[in-house]
Amino acid sequence: MKILQSAAMAATCLSTGLFAGLITTPAFAHATLEVKEAPVNKNYKAVIRISHGCDGAPTKSVSLSIPEGVISVKPMPKAGWELSSKTAAYAKTYEYHGPKSEGVTEITWTGVLEDGHYDEFIFRARITDSFTPGDVIYFPVVQTSTEDANPWVEIPAEGQSRRDLDHPAPGLTVTPAAKAHPH
Numbered sequence: 001m002k003i004l005q006s007a008a009m010a011a012t013c014l015s016t017g018l019f020a021g022l023i024t025t026p027a028f029a030h031a032t033l034e035v036k037e038a039p040v041n042k043n044y045k046a047v048i049r050i051s052h053g054c055d056g057a058p059t060k061s062v063s064l065s066i067p068e069g070v071i072s073v074k075p076m077p078k079a080g081w082e083l084s085s086k087t088a089a090y091a092k093t094y095e096y097h098g099p100k101s102e103g104v105t106e107i108t109w110t111g112v113l114e115d116g117h118y119d120e121f122i123f124r125a126r127i128t129d130s131f132t133p134g135d136v137i138y139f140p141v142v143q144t145s146t147e148d149a150n151p152w153v154e155i156p157a158e159g160q161s162r163r164d165l166d167h168p169a170p171g172l173t174v175t176p177a178a179k180a181h182p183h
Helices: 007-015
Strands: 031-033 037-039 042-050 059-065 070-075 082-095 099-113 119-127 136-138 141-145 149-152 171-175
Touching (some): 070 082
Parallel strands (some): 037 171
Antiparallel strands (some): 059 141
């Protein structure tokens, strides 16, 4: 199985853009994907689950980075939360309802999630044929509270599992394309 998104990607997330200047704390909450598998060259509805706030403090924002090869991202607005996204050029041009050379690369929801509550943050995207079955796509997530931030951005190194990490990024395993059924 090939693992996509390197540790360098996670380090970049922490040192640039949305993820600059974060305070790393012990893992008190988790960011996970509801559905952890998706077929190649298909649309995928991602549901990022945030289980609770941080050490008693409410969550005030959830930000995530969209990896290369995941295109046509459409974040879902949440009632009571402000939604913002960053658009940038892709490393290459993808073909999906015409050529796609840029799109959403970061999403941030800003609002309040009390520590004792649970919530979900949703976006829809296309998993391109840049991936092959068995690849794992990582979505670095930063959960910021009123006190500090939990960067769920760690990517397992070869031979490591998510369980070996303090702040694992949510991972999506790419499966073979679904076979078309004759009508």
